[in-house]
Amino acid sequence: MRQETLTVVARVDDIAGLTHSLSLLAEDRVGGDGPRAFQPRLFENPALGIHFARLAAISSQGDPRFSDWLAFESNFDTRTEDPDQARKEHLAQLAELARDGLDMAFRHCERFPSTSAPADFAQYWQSCLVPASASYQGHVERDLARIRLEQRLREVILTFLENVRSAPKAELFKQIRDHVRFRSKSDAALSGFDVDASPPSMPDPQVRSQRLKEGYLPWIVNIAPALPLLGELPNIYAWQKKDVELDYQAQQEAWTAADRKRFADVAATEDHGIQNALTHIVPLRDGEGREGVLRAAHAYIDRMAKQFFDDIGQLGGIPSIHFAKWLLLDEGRRLMFFSNYDSSWESYLGDFVDQAAIGLNLAWSCCENYPKTQFLGWGGADDEERFKAWGRAYQQPTQVFYSAYPELSIAAINNNTWIRHGLQSRPSASQISAWFRRLT
């Protein structure tokens, strides 16, 4: 089972009404005591296979060049290979299983059908799909059931170890396998798991190991999508001289009450689980050629994601992203970025600066007020405080944010997978030592 992503973006004719409806949807929570208590109920139905979803009102912020939008994102399980067909099927499912909630949101949008026929809803959403200019996924080839199974396996093993006497590792490993074999018969959460079967072929630890050893090679092998940038060199060179550095101090001093309210609204939606949603939208800088350069840079990032980053669970060194995507709005004049990430905003933006300044500059250097870069890649995000100020300034609240596993970090999901792989393989002595270290 693989994962696919879709983004529906519909023009809004009543943003105040939309914001109100979204707040109602956000408040209708799963409830109970567990880690999922604060998740919105809307996307909870397991049949939908949703990992992360969001609904966000994207404001024009009074700029007449732009529209108000409703953005709906879903990252979902599918068995369908063809991406377009997978999205079509997912929209049809949503129209069946989540129609009432989505209807509350989309009724504030232009041309939204007034019928109650699911097919009409699905067709409407289909017409509003916007392709991502680049996208990334931090844990490929694991559906919700597998993520839960592997989470449970780790828990069963650690609980078992609480009551077992110390012994040589090989002996302990055997005891663990015996215990899991025994528990699989009675533990519903492990049903169907056969410790003696081979582990799934994907994701493949060997592919990951190989990728991690490749260093800079993938950046060269996958460079084809970036080649159009060569033709843009005169433009890029001209921007070097023309683009001025924003006075971030002055920008902060000029914050209005509306700005402050937006920051507070953003903060109110954050830190309810260990994951957060980033909804970021920024106009492109003025000047001919920016969109072309941005699209080529994004095509390069997208290729790198599919050929390299997805396999290792890091986007350019950032280990904390579950699903992320960029897409263009308003006839290519605004860039939107969605990320579903672990830990706090401060930590995430810090990772950007500490780990991925070059990739980040490639993604955003064509955007308004971004800290000034040299030749698209250098400078820019290496100025931590000013980069974060820029990031916050263009963020909008994610009114409805759903995670199927708000207690699981990328690190945990991937680690659980490697624990399972080790358990079902026959590791060597040194591999057993490394495997035990993963039981943390």
Next chain:
Amino acid sequence: MTEPLELEEIQGLILSGYGERPVARYALFEIIDRARAKLWLRELLPELQFSEYRRSRRNQPPFLKPVCVNIAFTHAGFVELGVPAITLAGFSPPFQEGMHEPSRARRLGDDGESSPLRWRWGGPAQPLHGVLAVFAGSEDADPEEWDQIGRFLEKHCTTGNGIRTLEVLDTMPANRLLRKEHFGFRDGIANPRLSGVARPGSSDVIASGEVILGYANEYAKTPMSPHVPADTPGGATLPPTAERADFRDFGRNGSYLVFRQMSQDVKGLWRYLYAAKQKLIDAPAGAAGAEWLGAKLVGRWRNGSPLTRYPEHQGPQSAEDDNDFLYGKHDDAFGSRCPIGSHIRRTNPRDTALPIPHDPELSGTPEDADTRAARLALSNKHRLMRRGRSYGEPLDPAYDPEAMLNSSDESERGLHFLCFNANLGRQFEFVQSNWAQNPSFAGLSSDPDPLLSTHRRFPFDASDFTIQGCPTRRVHDVPRVIEIRGGAYFFMPSRAALRFLSEC
């Protein structure tokens, strides 16, 4: 080349915990008359302790004053003093919003009994404008020294000076030999040194700009700082800014002060340690088992010796702090000595590979010195200059666990946690929310900081503690042993900025 610090300008508490002054009180105040308060500030200025004494040779002036006084203000305090609006808007956003802001309280884990709505001071309804921190005494505290502070506060904190005292927070006289916090562990060990004052060859040095505004930070950038229009009355005395000719720098040589009053449930912790060790299959028998589990939770033995150096038994009591160690470098990359989730490791991970220490394929092997240096550099972007002191009487003068458990004393005790940093979001709040509060810190799953953050509502109620080793063991339901009773963000201005405040 590291820029030397302008010591005459920097208030003393930022660079020193005043270990020589064992008696301390903090007076929280409200400004009730702007004009009088400004006059008072002018009179107070010569009495404040700045840092130039650090430059003098032994036995030569200037000396540390017998009574060391420092002052800091909240954002509301600067509003009351009539600081220009453009300057007020230039402070760090967390400082402007305050520690009690609801989203921030969620992120910091201040819920339930620790909710800002229940704080004794610093809550949203209180007009808290500033704090006077007063330190006195020499070797050991005697009542005369308390009186010295008392007289100082009586003289200064008067309505005639335009201020009203909201609360006076006492501390426990610092015992320089024991230096224990109430749970019984040696405290205040791992403060970094600032590059602007560190002696050559010092270890654990961070850039001055991590704590003091106006200097380069770990990113080799100067922190953002509130500016004052140059034509503001009194503005001429402030230093220039690097980028803007028509502005002056209010923040230079100042620092953000985090102040949190934490009550500690000492018996609750030790009761838990005695009970939980019974279930741990290979914990030492008897009281030693509780001590061992306590050391695992903290990351140090009670006398301060680090588990990374002394994994089996408490190390020797040393006069010097035993702090010159790294995890990866000293064979503890994976937590088999000092658990990954222990209090000292998660509040300063040093060269721990984050976010996944146990995955060398992804994060590099701990044997590689460059990898370790890179990780250490990352951790050093989240350091705090701690200045905490305990309050309340110890449950037992020797901090013996069994004696503390058997004590009938039910009075409150805890820690006045104070720390300085230049970037509240990247330093204090990051450490509290991403490292202490985060149940998935460093590849863990349901383990928040065992002292600071168990059983918080957000991100979800978690209370496990994992002891790495072979095999890995866990304990469950670690109790909530710290509650926040008050708190605020302050800014401790430079001498020039204080002069400006008295004139603007």
